[in-house]
Amino acid sequence: MRIAHVTDVYLPRVGGVELQVxxxxxxxxxxxxxxxxxxxxxxxxxxxxxxxxxxxxxxxGGPYRMVRGRTLADTLxxxxxxxxxxxxxxxxxxxxxxxRLAAETGVPTVVSVHSMWTDILPLVRRYARWQRAxxxxxxxxxxxxVAAAVVREALDGTGVAVVPNGIDPAAWHTPPGFLRPGPxxxxxxxxxxxxxxxxxxxxxxxxxxxxxxxxFRAVLVGxxxxxxxxxxxxxxxxxxxxxxxxGALERPAIRRLLSTASLYVAPAPRESFGIAALEAxxxxxxxxxxxxxxxxxxxxxxxxxxxxxxxxxxxxxxxxLLDDPDRLAAVAxxxxxxxxxxxxxxxxxxxxxxxxxxxxTSAYGVGLVR
Numbered sequence: 001m002r003i004a005h006v007t008d009v010y011l012p013r014v015g016g017v018e019l020q021v022x023x024x025x026x027x028x029x030x031x032x033x034x035x036x037x038x039x040x041x042x043x044x045x046x047x048x049x050x051x052x053x054x055x056x057x058x059x060x061g062g063p064y065r066m067v068r069g070r071t072l073a074d075t076l077x078x079x080x081x082x083x084x085x086x087x088x089x090x091x092x093x094x095x096x097x098x099x100r101l102a103a104e105t106g107v108p109t110v111v112s113v114h115s116m117w118t119d120i121l122p123l124v125r126r127y128a129r130w131q132r133a134x135x136x137x138x139x140x141x142x143x144x145x146v147a148a149a150v151v152r153e154a155l156d157g158t159g160v161a162v163v164p165n166g167i168d169p170a171a172w173h174t175p176p177g178f179l180r181p182g183p184x185x186x187x188x189x190x191x192x193x194x195x196x197x198x199x200x201x202x203x204x205x206x207x208x209x210x211x212x213x214x215x216f217r218a219v220l221v222g223x224x225x226x227x228x229x230x231x232x233x234x235x236x237x238x239x240x241x242x243x244x245x246x247g248a249l250e251r252p253a254i255r256r257l258l259s260t261a262s263l264y265v266a267p268a269p270r271e272s273f274g275i276a277a278l279e280a281x282x283x284x285x286x287x288x289x290x291x292x293x294x295x296x297x298x299x300x301x302x303x304x305x306x307x308x309x310x311x312x313x314x315x316x317x318x319x320x321l322l323d324d325p326d327r328l329a330a331v332a333x334x335x336x337x338x339x340x341x342x343x344x345x346x347x348x349x350x351x352x353x354x355x356x357x358x359x360x361t362s363a364y365g366v367g368l369v370r
Contacts, residue, residue: 001355002080003028003035006072006098007087008063010037010054012044014248015191016275017114020165021087024351025052027166027344036079038072040065040094055079057094066093073101083108083355086138089115096131103136108358110351112163113142116270116294117150124154134158139358141350143273144294161354164297165273166347169339172282174259184262184322185217187285189254189276192224197311201267202230204315206237208322215322216242219257223248258283262328263321264305266295267314273297281305284336286328288317298342304335 007021018041025035029052037054041063055075057067072094076084084107086095095111102109117124128134134155141161142148148160186205190196198220205218220230220243231245249257254276258264264280264287271277271293278298281287287305289295299305306321308314321328 001033002082003033003085003355004038004076004079004081004083004098005035005085005087006038006095008040008092008094009089010039010041010063011051013041013063016165016273017087017089020114020275022051023166023344024347027348031348036081038075038079038094038098039063040067064091064093067097069097069101069104072097073105076101076105076107081107083110083358085109085351085355086111088113090117090120099133099136099138100131102138102362103132106137106362108355108362109136109138110354110358111138111140113140113147113151113160114272116147116272117154118270121150121154125156128155137358137361139354139361141354144297146292146294146296147272161350162297163350163354164342164347165275165278166342166344167275167278167282169282169343172255172258172279174255174283174285174336183214183216184325184328185219185260186263186265186318187219187221187257187261187280188265188267189221189280190266190268192222192226192230194226195268195270196222196224197267197269198222198224198226198230200311201265202233202243204267204311204318205243206233206239208315208319209237209239209242214242218243219261220245221247221249221254221257254279255283258285261285262325262332263288263318265314265318266290266293267311269293271295278340278342281335282340284332286321286331286335288314288321290314298340303331304340305331 005021005025010018028035035052040058042058042060086098088095099111141163142151148162152160192198234243264285266277266289269290269292274295277287277295287299291307291309
């Protein structure tokens with residue numbers, strides 16, 4: 001089937017949506033589908049081996065730019081697209097345009113929401129009502145239960161399926177007994193932006209270090225506008241020997257860090273899914289996350305990790321776990337010995353079900369699903 005993945009953001013930009021769109025399309029391609037990515041992200045020097053084809057509607061700048069509906073419709077028609085899969089985050093003018101075209105052209109369309117709309121719910125609801133999005137013949141989905149609930153509210157009760165992000169758990173698995181001696185190592189991987197709460201996590205770690213220095217090591221991985229200020233904060237506190245900010249790292253380097261970690265911390269309450277947390281859990285690392293986030297879909301308290309309902313509770317749980325290495329070790333044994341329930345086959349099956357639904361409810365393409 002000829003599938004157009006329409007996304008404002010794509011490689012060579014690196015982020016959760018960019019990698020998920022690429023990996024989903026690559027797996028569809030490997031099984032015999034014919035996907036193409038349509039994006040307003042310009043090309044760059046990064047080349048991904050085995051990449052799917054991409055039609056880039058911008059040669060520079062971007063990626064968030066408006067594209068006329070007629071232009072996008074002509075592009076999709078010229079590509080002989082049989083189904084559109086639009087990927088929406090907080091602000092996605094291209095993907096929203098693709099979803100709206102479903103009502104006008106009858107092309108089967110699936111919309112995946114990759115972000116938490118909690119903070120922008122009134123704005124999205126007004127826009128959806130203005131566009132009559134609830135009446136569009138599309139199949140809606142979101143990446144977690146909490147994200148789906150907010151999308152459902154924004155669309156005045158429209159059905160929203162949950163289709164999680166995908167990973168290959170085996171690629172992240174770490175054999176037992178690989179942990180290094182010494183203080184426990186805490187790790188967190190995120191973009192260094194305000195909504196991910198790296199500043200709150202760093203403050204929490206500095207407070208813990210102040211109370212009991214030498215009690216742990218911490219590694220915060222990721223790039224973003226807050227990184228220089230956070231690095232300066234660590235230097236000013238004289239904490240460079242215990243707390244390290246690495247900047248962005250490639251996946252193999254993150255795997256190596258996870259193999260030495262005792263606890264993964266995901267501090268963002270507005271995390272729509274938590275792909276890095278799932279990768280850590282697949283590596284056998286216990287995960288501590290916010291209970292309000294999408295991480296709660298795959299982390300059960302006391303089994304795969306722990307959930308905290310506030311930043312204060314987050315700090316208290318870390319403090320308690322540092323004094324109870326047996327609890328950490330027990331969860332690590334479970335995570336290493338039990339694969340997570342989310343993997344790429346689960347994602348592909350759920351995506352196919354959405355595609356079938358979109359085809360059944362559209363005015364076009366009955367019988368196109370393989």
